[in-house]
Amino acid sequence: MLSGMRPTGRLHLGHYHGVLKNWVKLQHEFECFFFVADWHALTTQYDDPQGIQDNVWEMVIDWLAAGVNPGSATIFIQSRVPEHAELHLLLSMITPLGWLERVPTYKDQQEKLREKDLATYGFLGYPLLQSADILMYRSGRVPVGADQVSHVEITREVARRFNHLYGRDPGFEEQAEAAIKKMGKKNGKLYRNLKKRYQEEGDMEALDRARALLKEQQNISMGDSERLYGYIEGGGKVILPEPQPLLTPDSKMPGLDGQKMSKSYGNTIGLREEPDAVEQKIRVMQTDPQRVRRTDPGEPEKCPVWGLHQVYSDDATKEWVQTGCRGAGIGCLDCKKPLIDAVIEDQKPFLRRAQEYENNPDLVRSIIDEGCEQARDAARETLVEVREAMGLQYR
Incomplete structure (x- = not known):
């Protein structure tokens, strides 16, 4: 792989x-x-x-x-x-x-x-x-x-x-050409045209039409049919x-603004981000814009912080967030605290292993x-x- x-x-x-x-x-x-x-x-x-x-x-x-x-x-x-x-x-x-x-x-x-x-x-x-x-x-x-x-x-x-081109058995091409002749002039000409369009232009429709054409043929054996399938799309020894x-x-993994995490959006947490920097980035994350005051109920699905909870928090924490946010029982900083702890804890082995290689x-x-x-x-x-x-x- x-x-x-x-x-x-x-x-x-x-x-x-x-x-x-x-x-x-x-x-x-x-x-x-x-x-x-x-x-x-x-x-x-x-x-x-x-x-x-x-x-x-x-x-x-x-x-x-x-x-x-x-x-x-x-x-x-x-x-x-x-x-x-x-x-x-x-x-x-x-x-x-x-x-x-x-x-x-x-x-x-x-x-x-x-x-x-x-x-x-x-x-x-x-x-x-x-x-x-x-x-x-x-x-x-x-x-x-x-x-x-x-x-x-x-x-x-x-x-x-x-x-x-390079893995065919000896006589493969001659046998395929003989099979084309058995199809008759009209069908043989059509097959050659479709083969050329597929192999030279990459025309997938031509490949599908050639396969359908071969299925309709009564004048060729099953072996000839298989040979002609291989003749147009490949066959022989697998090199x-x-x-x-x-x-x-x-x-x-969402970014700090709720969009996909990407350097081009400037919304990332580095794999080797120091704990203080991780904490600061999450603390200043935007939350539900409708929740202006601590006593206002919020909607987790409208908050970028909830996206990170879905990646890092266990079921009990997520339930606590859902209930506390909707009922205004917790503030936004309360909501972010277990998330900060989870991200920092998850990154500890990264930082430990990286230190060895950095040194x-x-x-x-x-x-x-x-x-x-x-x-x-x-x-x-x-x-x-x-x-x-x-x-x-x-x-």
Whole structure:
């Protein structure tokens, strides 16, 4: 299983509840590779790379502080494993341009980042670099949110196309061409046209129509039908296994203003925030705007503080908040006190573990060095097979 993050510096509690908590769990269930996606950072920050290196080390310390264990998972930096770049290059030789242009986040990100010039191959090709990241380790599962499923789907399509082109048995193409002739001139011509549209333009409608066309054929055997399914969408020896998305639960971590916790909103609590800073941030949080005086009843669902209670408080505390707020039996500072205690208590192990790594940066670098070597060993094995399949393994 593989997952990664762009190096954006120190992480916040939204990262922990949205990603890292899941990583800590998965590292005991799968062989996990967790990587710092520094090349991916350059797809949008190519004109301002200063700080990426510092951000890398800060983020890795946060991973370790959160409980990611280098004894249970391989932690590495993407650019320290140059095999990723080679596989990306080789896959770019077979990937239709239309497949990249139809990735939903391509146009979405261009719209959101209008101030940047994103008319670059690096930005267009970043989903293919992601595919190379995943396929390099033959990952069976890729933990993603619902909005990232399309990236796993294009990875599946690229793997299928690669296997189709380079993993076929001898005589596969000749047998497929013979089967097309059995379909008759009209249906054969239609099949070829649909095959071309799918493989060259990434037209999913063409793939669906081709599948439907094959189901209607009476003049070909079941074996020929299966062969023609593989001929259009991939088939033969599996060199690069197709990964499956492993949907992660949506993060329920709200920010200090009730919106999703995000650096861009300025509403975060850092993973390694000092207790005094945590207390101050929560104490000054906005509450129910209708509750002006201490004696006014409030509505917890309209208060950002309630969102944090739902993450950190037990049932008894939540019931106390609901009753006390609606009946004006407690004030807003009363309501915040158990929340402050809970967040600070939850962060104690993060701060304790982080201190060890902050005091010993050589230890962090040695963990990364070892992880990069482990990742390179796995990557080299994959590339040997890829090069052989593509006729590039010279001896």
